[in-house]
Amino acid sequence: MNIFSHISERIVVPLKIAGIDLSITNEILVMWIAIFCIILFFYFGSKKVSIVPNRFQNLVEMYVLTLWENIEPIVLNRAWLPFFCGLFSLILFCNLLGGIPGIVPPTVNINFTATLAVCIFLITQIVGIKQNGIRKYFLSFVPSNVPFGILIFIIPMEVLSQFIRPFSLSIRLFANIFAGHAVTLTIISLIFIFKSYWVIPGSLIGHLLISVFEIFVAFIQAFIFTFLSAFYIGSSLNLEKH
Amino acid sequence: MGEAYIGAGIAIGLAALGTGLGVGILAAKAMDGIARQPEAQNSIRTSMIIAITFIEAIALYALVIGLILATK
Numbered sequence: 001m002n003i004f005s006h007i008s009e010r011i012v013v014p015l016k017i018a019g020i021d022l023s024i025t026n027e028i029l030v031m032w033i034a035i036f037c038i039i040l041f042f043y044f045g046s047k048k049v050s051i052v053p054n055r056f057q058n059l060v061e062m063y064v065l066t067l068w069e070n071i072e073p074i075v076l077n078r079a080w081l082p083f084f085c086g087l088f089s090l091i092l093f094c095n096l097l098g099g100i101p102g103i104v105p106p107t108v109n110i111n112f113t114a115t116l117a118v119c120i121f122l123i124t125q126i127v128g129i130k131q132n133g134i135r136k137y138f139l140s141f142v143p144s145n146v147p148f149g150i151l152i153f154i155i156p157m158e159v160l161s162q163f164i165r166p167f168s169l170s171i172r173l174f175a176n177i178f179a180g181h182a183v184t185l186t187i188i189s190l191i192f193i194f195k196s197y198w199v200i201p202g203s204l205i206g207h208l209l210i211s212v213f214e215i216f217v218a219f220i221q222a223f224i225f226t227f228l229s230a231f232y233i234g235s236s237l238n239l240e241k242h
Numbered sequence: 243m244g245e246a247y248i249g250a251g252i253a254i255g256l257a258a259l260g261t262g263l264g265v266g267i268l269a270a271k272a273m274d275g276i277a278r279q280p281e282a283q284n285s286i287r288t289s290m291i292i293a294i295t296f297i298e299a300i301a302l303y304a305l306v307i308g309l310i311l312a313t314k
Binding site for chain 1: 291292295296298299302303305306
């Protein structure tokens with residue numbers, strides 16, 4: 001029995017296409033539920049758009065505008081709003097669904113976060129080359145006004161930092177959500193470690209506090225992921241301004 | 243096998259030490275800033291929380307390493 005069985009994936013519908021394992025696991029189902037929730041959230045938020053917004057439209061407007069306020073100075077282009085809003089919503093709703101007992105959020109699986117991070121890496125490179133031209137983009141790795149002796153250390157570091165970004169991006173999100181669930185399990189299992197009924201109130205109060213903290217972490221981590229992706233994409237989009 | 247557990251313990255312990263120092267210094271400076279300029283409290287708090295998550299992530303890298311060592 002694995003101690004992480006409560007957050008490990010289980011195959012719901014076995015599926016194999018051309019030798020590739022495409023089984024539908026419980027995490028994928030949760031991801032679909034999250035996407036469905038996002039669609040409902042924005043559909044009902046923008047159903048009856050009026051100048052004087054009702055409560056729900058107000059919430060959606062605040063949600064989008066707060067996100068965009070933080071990202072606009074980096075990206076400088078309104079066309080990126082749907083992408084970053086979608087990224088933020090996907091991570092946020094997945095994280096929040098993990099707060100329901102028995103539901104495994106996709107973000108505790110490193111495959112999910114690594115996929116997002118690799119996509120961000122590819123988008124960063126493609127957009128940078130498309131916007132600035134291949135020569136100008138790769139010349140941006142070479143800082144000006146630096147002596148040659150230091151340059152041979154700086155260029156590999158700059159190139160390496162591009163490849164380290166997806167690792168730190170994916171492990172940060174994965175480890176934060178994973179650690180939250182591991183701490184929840186530890187606090188609940190204190191009851192079974194001490195084998196006493198007297199531990200139950202303390203354990204439950206601790207669980208409540210950790211859960212509240214987890215909701216906070218869900219928002220912060222979704223925002224950090226989006227903010228850092230915006231920073232990476234923005235810095236390769238607008239080479240002169242950074 | 244026993245060495246792996248010791249390694250995991252040392253990894254998470256050292257990471258907690260560094261993270262504690264980092265968050266402590268950061269919070270002290272932020273409080274300093276708020277005490278000097280109480281009207282900037284909101285923006286200082288926001289940037290402090292963002293910076294704390296970056297520092298926290300380093301401890302969580304050690305947590306992942308510790309888990310890999312301990313559950314091998």
